[in-house]
Amino acid sequence: MTEYQAKLTSSEIASIWTSYMNDSMSKCVLGYFLKHVQDEEIKSIVQFSYDSSSTHLEKLTTIFQEEQIPIPTGFSDEDVNLNAPALYTDPFMLTYINHMAKVGLLGYGGFISMSAREDMRAYYREGLNETSELYERSAKVALSKGLFVRAPSIPYPTQTDYVDARKYLSGFSIFSKQRPLNAVEISYLFMNIQTNIMGTKLAISFAQTSPREKIRKWMLRGRDISKKHVDIFTKVLLENDIQPPVSSDVGITDSTIPPFSDKLTMFHMSFMSAAGSGNYATAAAASQRNDLIVNYERLAMEIAQYAKDGGELMIDHAWMEQPPPTMDKDQLTNKKDTMK
Template sequence: MRSPDSVPLTASELGYLWTGTAINELSSWYLRVFHAHAADMEIKELLDTALQMTNKTILEQRKQLLAHDHYAVPQGFAASDALGDGPALFTDRFMLQYLDIAIRLGLVFHSKSLAQAARADVREYFAECVAATIQLVQRIKDTLLRKGMYWRTPALPSEENPEVIHKQSYLNGWFGDTRPLNSIELANLYDTMELLALIEALCMGFAQTSNSEDVARLFSKGASVVREQFDSMSHALLKSHMPIPPTFQAEVTDSTGSVFSDRLMACHIAGVFGSLITQAGYSLGSVMNHELVKLYMSLISEAGAFTEQITKCLIDHEWLEKVPGAVDREALLST
């Protein structure tokens, strides 16, 4: 894929290649099971396309790039971690919504990967990932719209002339009475709440199918954390007379049979909570409303505390692989 005289991978390139491999390896098993469970043929076809893209376009080339530079590829998971022959844990509706949110998170990840890359072959690879992901995003969105399953955020009144911010109205976003939310605050708030709703449904389903009481309790706590944050953000929307987005609670079936291993589920929840913290941090950067600042700070704090707990669980069970990092010079000197 690259010439023998090209430079080694940078830390940025390695970080996105290695982490992306771990993420895509994990997601491929969920796509396999969802594809097996989907009854709607159009949704099943989209899941199959996503799975083929993950395995052929993304994973194979990632592993080649890592192996060519003599980096160990993440161990990943095995067929025993995902049982597609059992009853479905989620409805077709949820699986399509899951695919939509997951592919959009992937687009952000691939775009950041491309922006951080320097080596020509790595840039070419990440550009291919972005292009393939964009095509799938369009197909998924069209399917959601055609099936009447896409929830549109509200339209806002149009303004014929530009308006300059007056000092008093601007500062009301930070001090005193809170002003109505502006369009970018609403866009990021709805995006965050959609991810919160997805995580809640995943935690609910995982809690009722876990083989370990301790891990099941951890999933139940995760569901409570995101539900509390969703309710707080709903209150902020209602104060601006904005609609609240739907949740996915009803899309979890009553199945209690084992579908995914505890390791596969715990790793996934750790990953989506990481995405949630990233989304909250990004949203915080565009906020001009003091109530939203408090909401996002609370979300980052609560999600961070839960992430620490689930990471400890992964470490205790020896389920967590180590990301390649800088040399520990102090450890070398002490030997």
């Protein structure tokens, strides 16, 4: 007796489509890294990440074919120039992979929770395990090379306590000093500083190599937004006598020859913007000081506007691939009416 296989739900279709787009982009970026990485330990991390993305694409392609769903165009060899000079330093490559592994951990967890079919859950569990292993390996190498940036340290608490006044939530009172940050709030401020530093570096590298003036301007605008957000979050920590840990300048070279298509770099920055908006929403929900919540909400609006403008640029150049849509019932009805 043949076991019935339910069709993919909209959430599962969205998950495999998003995964394919992200992995096809990652394969291009990591393939370029492999061409130029010099440090053998870092190279092993790049190779592991590249192999994972390649395997994911093969499995996702099989899923699309079995379900008879059109395979996304995504990104291919046409979107990367492996012969372009090195644009990134080895430490940047390692830091980038470690950062993207963090993003991947959140992504795979979400895909699992949105999947009903057993084979889909199994695929994303395997992806989660691989990404966890990638984070573990990249973190270990980063620690050994002094590149892993630890979150700020605070004294261990000596007792448990409860909030005893509503002013604990206040962040704007002109009559009393703001309460000190708690550990949860510090952790999100630190995380968003690190995320924006990565965004700054990527935006600079993409602006430096793009042949199109409008793309360069949009990328530099992204750099300025990320730098501003870093300054805002850093100021909050410094006001609480907390020195934000910073890494050495793990950055980019002076090459101006584009290794990636503008289509890929625009997608990448849109991906980073979406991840940043998600981080801010989570940070706002977890923070208890009102001033922090307001900061995250207004800065998230700035990212949203930046992403919208980037989306319009992508549409103008026919670079924005449309996710699988549902049926337009009104259009179907109107089409039927014209047949009378």
